[in-house]
Amino acid sequence: MDFKQFLVVLRRRWLSIVLLVTITVGVASALTFTQTPQYASQSRVFLTVDVRNTTDAYAASLFASNRASSYADLAGSTELAQRVIDQLDLDMTAEQLASRISAEVTESTSLIELRVTADDPQEARTIAEVTTAQFTKYIADLETPRAGSESQLIAQVTDEASLNRSQVSPNVALNLTVAVLIGLLVGIALAVTRDLLDRTIRTADHVAELTDAPVLASIGFDHDIRTAPLLTDLGGFAARTEAFRLLRTNLQFIDLDHQPRSLVITSAVPGEGKTMTSTNLALALAQTGRNTLIIDADLRRPRVASTLGLDPAIGLTTALVGKTEIHDAIQVHEASGLHVLASGAKPPNPTEILQSKITQDLIRRLRSSYDMVIIDAPPLLPVADASVLAKLADGVIIVVRHGRTTKDQVNEAIKRLNQVGARLYGVVVNMVAKRAVGSYYYYYYEETGPAGRQPIAGPTRAGDKTGRRQA
Template sequence: MEITDYLKIVRRRWAWIVVTTLVCAAAAVALTLVQTKEYASSARLFVSTSNLDDASALNQAGQFSQARVQSYADLVSSRELAQQVISDLHLSTTPADLSGQVKATVATNTVNLTLTATDPDPHQAQSIAQSYAEHLTDMVRQLETPPGKKQAPIKATIVDNASYSDAAVSPKPVRNIGLGVVLGLLIGFGLAVLRQTLDTRINSTDDLAEVTEAPVLGAITFDSDATKTPLVSDIESHSPRAEAFRVLRTNLQFIDVDSAQKIFVVTSAVPNEGKTSTATNLAISLAQAGVRTLLLESDLRRPKAHAQLQLDGAVGLTNLLVGKVSFPDAVQKHDASGLEFIAAGPVPPNPAELLQSHAMQDILDQLRKEYDVVIIDAPPLLPVTDAALLASRADGALLLVRHGNVTRDQVRHSLDRLAQVDAALVGVVINGVPGRNRKYGYGYGYGYAPDTAGQVDKG
């Protein structure tokens, strides 16, 4: 992946990163609040040898002291020294636990040894540090005094008694919260990358480009009011949804100006992607532009277009196919837009057989003669074969893809269904695009941004 791919992931999954960062920062705050405050006290010792007048001897003694001071620092962790301090201060702890409270450090290239003790009580920390320093000097004297001698050639001297401070050294809120934020960013970004890798849903034109080279003819912005007012003839003409269908209408008219393309099937990969409302509103937009348009409700399994148009669904395509009614008797008109409409009619037991019959071909031939454009509302491609059969007899198919709902594999299988019957895919329409989304380009040959879409279509 390139840097631009990671930037896209951040833009798309920013909520994951923000939430994870906030959670980790909150956890760091909580951990800081529940941690017991610790106070520190330090005492410093100086390690020296017996007085020597010779410069060479002094130099050797200095090197000897530097070597020995490292051993004394190691003695700080001894159980014997810890037990002496416990007995001295009457502490109710174990040598192992007390050793964990004290550490020794040696300044580089010096013979200075610093003892630092920590404890929830600053006075106790001072007492522990001072007791350790005193008992360490005694231990050094005992260990370094040769048998039969009264004086050790090397000794440890306390030069700084144990300090006192009421400023806690632990926890450190700023450091903890900072680490929590950094950790949250890293985890959040990792989760975002993982989510993006595992997410195969169509969320952008880049996702579509992985499965098809067909152009994106339109992107219908998500509108929460669409369930109440599904038809563009009932909303303001300058609304984003109405404008999106005008852009789709214009792009459809300019797909191939040299061929007489009149009949288009509107379908989708799976149900609930909005194909019926898209087909209906596209047909209305064409009719409003003065194009003689007919909407054919050919979803003979779950017809919904007649309900959206508030027209009668009792008589329609099924009656025409079995010869029960004449063509004029099946055509209805939507007064608000001038759109002509043929409902599905009664639900038959054999939809696929009816749609691939000669009678269906005769109906399509007649519609081709009488109308400028025919929009066919067809069933989804994957559950049934109806849409593929209709697309093979039409001039082209429009595949509706709902943003964030359908996967790349589902779109790929849908395209395979169309290819198997030699149906032409004229373009893709993306439905339910989040507001202010800039990831989609409208148009065939040209890219139309959402704010300039209204300048494209003049019809």
Template sequence: MDLRDYFRVLRAQWKLVAVFSLIAVALAAAVTLRETPQYASSARMFVSTQGSTDDAQAANQGGQFSLQRVKSYADLLTGREIARRVVDRLQLDETPGELASQISASTKLDTVILTVRVNDPDPKRARLLAAAVSDEFVAYVAELETPPGKDQATIKATVVDPASESTAPISPQPVRNIGLGLILGLILGAGVAVLRETLDTTIKSTRQLESLVPAPIIGAISYDAAAVDTPLISSLDTYAPRAEAFRVLRTNLQFIDPDADHKVFVITSSLPGEGKTTTAVNLALALAEGGEKVALVEGDLRRPKISEYLRLEPAVGLTTVLIGKLPLEDAIQTTAREGLDVLTSGSTPPNPAELLKSTSMASLITSLRARYDVVLIDAPPLLPVTDGALLAAQADGALLVVRHGKTTTDQLALAVDRLESVGASPAGVIFNMTPARGGDGYGYGYGYGYAPEESNPRDTSPVA
């Protein structure tokens, strides 16, 4: 995946990213509301050496000695000894360990300034504890730095900024917490979206098709929710985007083996539910509309649907001709679309594969080839049964219908192998139910439409 692919994934999965972001923000807000406000009070102390400062060298050595001591003092401030002294002094109920967890100390680089901070839910108690800690530490330093037998400590700590009472809590910080939650949610959502895309093996781009099928992509039919109720383009407006998409498919189909006068194509798919039958019927309608003499054969003897779509008689058809009960001329039915004749499936046989690979079927295809400009055979899907491959072996090629977001790469690869195993080959690929807008920008049905503008009776301006 390149950068463009990542942007495409995020754009397609924006709802998932938004859900993760909202959940993370909600959790951050809940944690913030449940968190007890904490107040901080701090005091600053100055660490210096005792004795005369007349001697510059001695003063410099004393300053260096104080700097070394300050680092150790910062650690002592957060220890249990200071906490124990404060607990005893204020007669607190908490243990020294609990109090020590509330104390923090810091120093500024190359200075002898020591800052102690105490956090507590009560601002007044925080100030009281910070004052007690600083006072006890001053006394503790005096004890530690007084040599045996001496009355004066070599180093002393002096409180220069007494503890003050805080008016605003230092935590929680709603803006920071919610901001971090939003960032974390966006990262998690984007990560899950990319992971889903990586694990998703369904075909969603023409680049995937080009790498899997050794045949051109001759058309892309965009998804139309209204197709469930009006599957045929003959029921649509002349300039409907779906009708235009099939006209584009018709044009591209004519460039497959342009020197051939009569062409026979099998329309099939990898699995059921990819739209092969509606594609076959609509392509036949588009070809007939373009002036071609078209025969549409219902070669799916297991789940026939063409007779239902075109409101034709299903009892007499392909099986009737193959078993010799009726000649081809009498079994073919005409339609309301001039130039389109249909051979429905007929009665469902117990042995569809045997009928389709018989010499009678080969003779029927030869007869249809001689009479029509284009013969389209709606065949069963390739993976569940062998019927589609048997029909493709007798035709000029197979048109593979691939459904966007449903057909997987493995299924399509197996379908191509099934065709090649019988000596057939895919002549073209039809990408079905693609997004109306978006995709990789190549070969997609964008679904815009380009109908004539309505005339305005008030517009009397001359045409330039």
């Protein structure tokens, strides 16, 4: 991953990074602001040796320095803490007070700095004053183990206990800064890890890894797809309209020597938006004046007719079994002039029906009667129907859903097409999210649409049709 790809990952995953930073800052804030503020008071004690001979001064200085480190350790002893508790009559144990007392020796000196923390600045100063006094007595007691003897080591208070009204703990600025840094590091690490483990289709390079077929178009995600699923519901300059115009135009350059007249539109798995893509592509072709027919060959979950507001009960299966003539089964979408052959009644054996010779002959006859025949087929991986239909058409277009369809699913779908000798014309990337603006797909002036999400349509009665049967 180079730096440019790293920036693209950050841009795509920025929301999760911000979320992690927010969580870490929230946790740090909760811990910080629920802690009791602590205040500190400092004092200093100087250790010296009583010598009158200057010859011994250097040795005395070394002796005092060595002793200073030892007594600094003893400043946090329970013995000293108990003396302070007894004098101040504190309501705590020696261990509790000892944890509040610390001492540090100034480097290369015999100067000891005592530090006492408490919940109140005045209390900290009071305890520090008594601790300092008891500390000097404690040193004297240790240096005079025998009664009547004199201590050569003298502890003198050089700085009385201070009164500091600024809290020393918790450090709000430091805690929040560390929380932000931790959140950023964890968020970026997770974002990069997720991207490296992500097997979904997101860029043109991902498609190129799987097939030489081009990306014919990308269709943006549209929250209004349920209320305006068709191109006839949109304005002429809507982004979704432009996307299908681009797809319609690119079809003209697929094979200049042999222009396709029949296309199978399918997907690897359900939910990729292949029905909406095939329907709107057929509408886009019909709007140019081309004699276009769309066949709803998804006999398991037919949706083309209901999407167009036509009667789904009469169509392909009713014509195949001889209940109606094919010209009576074809309906016309009045708003666009698109001819529609609905699925008809659901059969118990869809694959066998599509494999039959009568179905193959019918599709060949329809192909010769129209400028373009669009066949909406079931997904490739769950059933074999699309593979059967792919052999009857000039080529296939696979619809993949941006950020959801995986490379493995697309790869397996392409293998199934290759097994039956079908030609893959290209790939349509559907439901491209707005945040994918950094990818190679998204290039529209405005954001409108997932041409691809299946609309929720209720049952359509014959009298509610917006089209008519072809005479």
